[in-house]
Amino acid sequence: MENKLFQTLNEAQRHLDAGFAHLPAHPVPALDEAASTILQQVATRLRDNYPYAHPLYAGQMLKPPHPIARAAYALAMSVNPNNHALDGGRASSAMEVEAVAALAKMFDWPQHLGHLSSGGTFANLEALWAAGQLRPGKAIAASDQAHYTHSRISSVLGLSFVTVPSDTDGRMDLTALEHLLATQAIGTVVVTLGTTAIGSVDPLDQILTLQKKHNFRIHVDAAYGGYFTLAGNLSRETRAAFDAIPHADSLVIDPHKHGLQPYGCGCILFRDPTIGRLYKHDSPYTYFSSKDLHLGEISLECSRAGASAVALWATQQLLPYTHGGAFAQGLESGHTAALNLYELLVKSPHFFTPSTPPQLDIVFWTPSAATPEASSVFAQAIFDESAQNDLHLALAQLPTHFFSPDKWKDREINDEKSTVTCLRSVLMKPEHLLWLDHIWQRLDAAAVQVTTVNTSTEPA
Template sequence: MSDDLFKILNAAQQHLDAGSADLPPYSAHPLGESASAILHQVADRLQDNYPYAHPLYAGQMLKPPHPIARAAYTLAMSINPNNHALDGGRASSAMEIEAVAALAKMFHWPQHLGHLSSGGTFANLEALWVAGQLMPGTAIAASDQAHYTHSRISSVLGLPFVTVPSDDRGRMDLTALEPLLATQNIGTVVVTLGTTAIGSVDPLDQILLLQKKYDFRIHVDAAYGGYFTLASNLSPETRTAFDAIPYVDSIVIDPHKHGLQPYGCGSILFRDPAVGRFYKHDSPYTYFSSKDLHLGEISLECSRAGASAVALWATQQLLPYTPGGVFAQGLESSHAAALELHHRLTESTHFLTPSSPPQLDIVFWAVNAPTPETSSALAQSIFDEAAKNDLHLALAKLPVRFFPHNTWLDTPKNDSENKVTCLRSVLMKPEHLLWLDHLWQRLQAAAVHEVASIPQ
């Protein structure tokens, strides 16, 4: 934490403490002389990590929280509010309602029911639980590139689950979806706007057309990609999918990904507030401090960190969800960085790229080699070599059909078991665009070291 931020936080803490200055003084949990040594031990232990906050970390979906989110979370933790009931988090509950309203407004929902959650998994669980209440006995359908949490959650809820094949770009295949819908066994289709592996965007606009023909709910899992609705530089195809969000039944988005928040901050939104009736329950000891809505009355989770709401609210005040604003520009920078990296990879003799550019900010590529097996081995070698030069990437085992049909001549493209280990980069930091030359130089150096001697 920078000195300036520490000073700002210290002044804010004093202002917060002044609000209870009329109470009798007391001292709780004073730190002894050993505290400093213990915290230094903690710092030593925490050095055993990748440099997640640095632009040279371009691997998994790890984006550092904004300094104001860190400060607001820390400030709130001096109270440690619980946003289940107003008894435990009166101010933070009000801030959560306002923060969730800002998320809903971003998706053009003037009316909604929603709340924050501990993460996308639990938020998706609530969406599918409500879907099961409304469409009992019917199945949940999601693409084979959707997050594995949906099949797992369906099993937990006792709901049938159907996997829909994806096309060669990792999007839900509508020619495979429609026959499944025609059986009338599908109650909810999970549409992913930003898959975890490659950032692909399902064709939501076309799925909405199918909804007019068949009776099913649409749940959008935008845990990763949802904030890109603010970006102005998406492809027309991707833009059309995001513009269809206002017409779906429920949405999940994770502020702890692109929303610049600490972990433990997901959210679930329903377009129809009437689904709140499914949450109704009685508590003999919880809801007595106010007749106003307690967030625990519209949530399956009980105790939740009110500090998450405070941090999100503060970040939204500094960086509002305005098209063309600073927050939106950060998303546009990430997408621009992904497009530029894809272009450079396509021009390189060392690498193989999918035929279509990235839809969001996730890029994947294979190593130019005669077979998927050789390519996979080289990908691992380049991954290791790049890390030695402080460039941290990720690996993903993906279907060979994601690459052009002539990439590996002796490999059938229609075999779902045929996969290749790819290098993968999530360029989710706005700084990645400015640092792209540094990333590229290190990647090229690793490739030269590992594959320059391989016959092309």
Template sequence: MTDSNLFSLLSRAQSLLDKGFATLPLAPSQSLDSQAAEILNEAATRLHDNYPYEHPLYAGQMLKPPHPIARAAYALAMSINPNNHALDGGRASSAMEIEAVAALAKMFSWPQHLGHLTSGGTFANLEALWIAGQLVPGKKIVASDQAHYTHSRISAVLGLHFVSIPSDDTGRMDLVALEAELATDKIGTVVVTLGTTAIGSVDPLDRILALREKYGFRIHVDAAYGGYFTLASNLAPQVRAAYDAIPQVDSVVIDPHKHGLQPYGCGAVLFRDPTVGHFYKHDSPYTYFSSKELHLGEISLECSRAGASAVALWATQRLLPYMPGGTFARGLESGRNAALELNHHVAADTRFMTPLSPPQLDIVFFAARDPHTTPTPESSSALAQRIFDQAAQLDLHLALANLPIRFFPPGSFPGHSTGTVTCLRSVLMKPEHFEWIDPIWQRLVQATQEALRS
């Protein structure tokens, strides 16, 4: 959909929305003049100072453009600017949020749930760990050393003791190390990451559930990045087993503003046991005077929340339902296929080194090397930086990540088995990326040739 088509559809929808308030007497409204036009033009010019996040040649960080219907629905809702903290502030958008969150719960095969949207995964994870601290006070929170840093930070904010569990050589939580901590009987919650933000590794949730039977603890799944892959049909068997175990966990976080085609910020937290809602109870002298029903604001630590986010997500779900084999699911599968294809090209080239584990979702990372010399972490890191810079000159935008050497086969860096190396990293999360692998690879090869000559 072109922007002109989007604006045309939005204009017609706006007219329909305006008719819903046509019985009101006319009131003064603000308009934009020539000065405003100049300011908007200046803003547009200033925004040139960005990477082309929406283009397939942007294959760096996990930045995915919102779907046109999400943009249109968000803009439409902004003419009202609803606040989903209370029914008084967002009646229709609150109902849409309930429906949108129910669609997420259904995707995870939860027949019942308690949940709501948040400003993003950080706050969603905060709520999940806050509930965990209420249910198992005094117990520790554990997560993999490849989990998002937000978990240790949030635990500190909440006054909870956090323990980092080592990962194995594929970036997944080491279950031997985990069980050693569980044996102390001091662990209350295990954070399981389904799709780490660095390399897309998927913790073995199915095997961690077996440990829960033995030791007893809560399981919180941080699927902010990778949650939607539960719909994909082309996952490796061990990854598929982890996703199939989601219905048995206690809480899940997912970010629709990552793979869910939504504008920032739109996260979500869901609890399998709706009775945890009683921990949120509070007394407000003014917020809920128009409704006796339990409202989203009464089950959220966040107060003001953008109702427009709920409208955008609801509209996107109506157009692209969460169903295996559907258009939305095929987009995820396409991104994963793109990652596998790029990894295949990289693995066959002597100028690159691939990790022990192939892509588990849609993130590819690899180290660079001069095939005529013995690689060291320092020389590889410097070459990766030069390739990164040269690729940008060719309009190919990658990312850099400092990752453990142990993620690569033994002997990749002779004499070095510990420490880190700066790697090139690519998140191929756009459905179009698969069709663009050849142009991406051609530019990467050209950038590498230039970097080796410099």
């Protein structure tokens, strides 16, 4: 597989080089024996990683880039374009415009303003910056399960930030939100379609109803979950939230998560193209070769890797964003894998599960025990034991109210601040569905081993 990748890349590189063959020859630094030795050291150092690309890595949001994205990125790096201005990346800037338009079309936004960014954090920064400009003196509100970047960015921008409690399914509590909106202090509500902890989807369709009454902006943080708008196997309420995206004011999505791209590749989209007026600035040295729009004129970020745009564009050509297509089927496979794992966990005597199945492809659970503290200890032990058997999961500290009150004998039911350490799995690789039996066998064996050891060490 790797040999074929490099062979294809080598052929494309020769084709690219032929386009500049008319220029006088110039010396290019060669990689000598010393460089080869260093690269061997690099390879050795890089082995000190979890096997992120393997299906048995089922922990954090780490999805390997598609081979065509790797190849296109490497090919573009021989030019090393900078998509801040057309002077630094003419072809890659055009490809970025097309790639961003494909993302906007996926969300039914024929009119839009947007660009790629180094990731979701900077993309969200631009969205909240624009929100502050359009709703001066008003606060930003987001769920307590929203990404921490929103409170951090609000602080950086000097904007007030308000946390909205979540319900027992990890979604924004609408009653609490409406109480906040009644104060007229909220200018923008961040709606998360796929929280990074548990993959919960805020009810955007219902929040839009509140918008008509209270007049606030809606920013959708779909950095993780945005691509699931293409999935055909979502629950009715989850589907309703995604179908409401065309009515939001701004949106962030990360192609370097489910979009099969290398880090970092995020995207900010505004539904109203006139938002571009907020970016107005002068540059005496970068915008001189063309009167066409430079991406740097609609971005707070300056230098940006044009190679990211090239890689995304190439991937979109191979795997277009169509309902029922190969790309959408990969998302559906991840969701099915999550649902199937959830059912196995529900039937197991070793684990406690939340009362509702996963909305996207993230599953979380905690070991059965008398108290949340004991469950937390077992979670760490099972995490370690699974890793010994090459199954790599993740840990998350989550509210106990995500679980039914009857799960623990000793628990303050009304203690909303109580937390428990959970095991967590992001089944975002299409291959995870085929590997689910292997994953479950290792997880079940780890639970049995930890339970056996714990029982044998208890005092008589």
